[in-house]
Amino acid sequence: xxxxxxxxxxxxxxxxxxxxxxxxxxxxxxxxxxxxxxxxxxxxxxxxxxxxxxxxxxxxxxxxxxxxxxxxxxxxxxxxxxxxxxxxxxxxxxxxxxxxxxxxxxxxxxxxxxxxxxxxxxxxxxxxxxxxxxxxxxxxxxxxxxxxxxxxxxxxxxxxxxxxxxxxxxxxxxxxxxxxxxxxxxxxxxxxxxxxxxxxxxxxxxxxxxxxxxxxxxxxxxxxxxxxxxxxxxxxxxxxxxxxxxxxxxxxxxxxxxxxxxxxxx
Amino acid sequence: xxxxxxxxxxxxxxxxxxxxxxxxxxxxxxxxxxxxxxxxxxxxxxxxxxxxxxxxxxxxxxxxxxxxxxxxxxxxxxxxxxxxxxxxxxxxxxxxxxxxxxxxxxxxxxxxxxxxxxxxxxxxxxxxxxxxxxxxxxxxxxxxxxxxxxxxxxxxxxxxxxxxxxxxxxxxxxxxxxxxxxxxxxxxxxxxxxxxxxxxxxxxxxxxxxxxxxxxxxxxxxxxxxxxxxxx
Numbered sequence: 067x068x069x070x071x072x073x074x075x076x077x078x079x080x081x082x083x084x085x086x087x088x089x090x091x092x093x094x095x096x097x098x099x100x101x102x103x104x105x106x107x108x109x110x111x112x113x114x115x116x117x118x119x120x121x122x123x124x125x126x127x128x129x130x131x132x133x134x135x136x137x138x139x140x141x142x143x144x145x146x147x148x149x150x151x152x153x154x155x156x157x158x159x160x161x162x163x164x165x166x167x168x169x170x171x172x173x174x175x176x177x178x179x180x181x182x183x184x185x186x187x188x189x190x191x192x193x194x195x196x197x198x199x200x201x202x203x204x205x206x207x208x209x210x211x212x213x214x215x216x217x218x219x220x221x222x223x224x225x226x227x228x229x230x231x232x233x234x235x236x237x238x239x240x241x242x243x244x245x246x247x248x249x250x251x252x253x254x255x256x257x258x259x260x261x262x263x264x265x266x267x268x269x270x271x272x273x274x275x276x277x278x279x280x281x282x283x284x285x286x287x288x289x290x291x292x293x294x295x296x297x298x299x300x301x302x303x304x305x306x307x308x309x310x311x312x313x314x315x316x317x318x319x320x321x322x323x324x325x326x327x328x329x330x331x332x
Numbered sequence: 333x334x335x336x337x338x339x340x341x342x343x344x345x346x347x348x349x350x351x352x353x354x355x356x357x358x359x360x361x362x363x364x365x366x367x368x369x370x371x372x373x374x375x376x377x378x379x380x381x382x383x384x385x386x387x388x389x390x391x392x393x394x395x396x397x398x399x400x401x402x403x404x405x406x407x408x409x410x411x412x413x414x415x416x417x418x419x420x421x422x423x424x425x426x427x428x429x430x431x432x433x434x435x436x437x438x439x440x441x442x443x444x445x446x447x448x449x450x451x452x453x454x455x456x457x458x459x460x461x462x463x464x465x466x467x468x469x470x471x472x473x474x475x476x477x478x479x480x481x482x483x484x485x486x487x488x489x490x491x492x493x494x495x496x497x498x499x500x501x502x503x504x505x506x507x508x509x510x511x512x513x514x515x516x517x518x519x520x521x522x523x524x525x526x527x528x529x530x531x532x533x534x535x536x537x538x539x540x541x542x543x544x545x546x547x548x549x550x551x552x553x554x555x556x557x558x559x560x561x562x563x564x
Contacts (some may be wrong), residue, residue: 263439294416312393316392318347
């Protein structure tokens with residue numbers, strides 16, 4: 067019998083945000099955000115456009131430097147490090163292997179003019195793989211995992227549909243077995259049927275690989291399907307946080323109640 | 333404490349901010365215990381707060397006061413104050429919940445909807461599916477439907493899928509919200525048998541059932557929820 071796993075029992079946080087804030091001059095984009103993310107945990111950040119959720123994602127993924135507070139990440143050697151203190155080589159290591167970043171617009175996360183196989187293989191080469199046959203085999207098995215016909219491996223993603231591009235972007239990100247994936251509106255701009263397929267795929271991959279993820283979305287249905295925990299943002303602040311089903315079924319703050327009650331019935 | 337569930341003075345009020353901050357008291361002073369192998373049935377009219385109490389025990393609704401002690405992996409966790417990670421851990425290995433309606437992910441096959449809780453607990457897919465098949469068969473869901481997502485099924489079929497999903501794990505606590513509401517007599521009898529089986533495995537259960545006959549068959553004790561009415 068398989069040993070029941072309980073990755074949430076792992077008591078060392080993977081990423082820790084402490085009083086993180088970002089100002090643009092007098093404008094506060096993000097204020098005093100603190101939380102800890104554990105291995106295997108999926109956190110959704112929800113809120114309307116302009117609520118600061120995308121800024122927060124950039125702060126958490128070291129693409130923006132915070133004006134206040136700090137973000138720390140547990141490196142593979144087990145040491146929690148302030149992202150601001152990392153050298154260029156360490157940052158590159160995170161981006162190339164230990165982290166994934168799924169953009170809303172797949173064109174930002176893919177190289178549109180090179181083949182699908184090369185898009186996936188490139189991440190492997192960046193971490194030192196150099197055997198062409200093995201790279202191609204691994205790329206091809208990842209295309210299968212994200213339900214892309216391997217006959218399309220030599221085609222460039224600009225010939226792919228929106229849903230396929232998004233699945234290719236996911237394969238490219240996951241091929242190096244990252245421990246943490248950032249997703250910015252991963253299903254935005256896709257047809258609902260394509261969204262459902264993508265969500266189902268992401269849900270399975272996240273649980274099979276035991277990935278931690280931070281997902282920014284304005285779609286509460288996406289948060290419900292993908293995440294364990296949710297943070298609701300408004301005006302750059304986190305106004306409510308908790309278990310996803312708790313926040314969505316029993317919202318306490320006026321703004322969260324408004325968000326939840328604004329979902330159109332299917 | 334030997335009880336699996338030990339609730340003391342739990343209370344819940346909804347504040348409806350979109351309706352001018354109206355306060356809607358639901359329950360107050362909820363106190364009862366459930367021992368291993370015991371099935372406690374909550375009784376009371378619609379709106380008395382029975383489902384809310386189940387949701388509080390599952391950590392789905394927050395508690396505004398009191399304590400919800402759950403025996404979990406050899407210790408007692410108070411779900412009224414637990415961290416989200418602890419609640420998830422309790423749900424994975426201690427408390428199962430059969431909700432009134434199935435809330436399934438679109439596109440996922442019935443057999444996988446049922447097998448999922450086991451897979452999430454580390455079982456091999458094949459083994460989980462085998463157990464799911466046995467339960468679906470027992471609940472009279474025709475095999476030709478197993479590969480289809482349950483969203484197009486009838487109400488009774490969806491409920492049986494939901495029951496299979498809730499009963500598949502061997503968890504020490506099970507919460508049942510109207511598990512037999514839209515079932516015919518034959519399937520109601522199957523559910524009663526499944527509950528009997530869980531009792532023999534020393535599972536502590538809290539159930540809501542409106543059908544007097546079923547209640548009579550499964551209840552070891554009845555807790556009247558009207559005594560927890562919060563209306564001041």
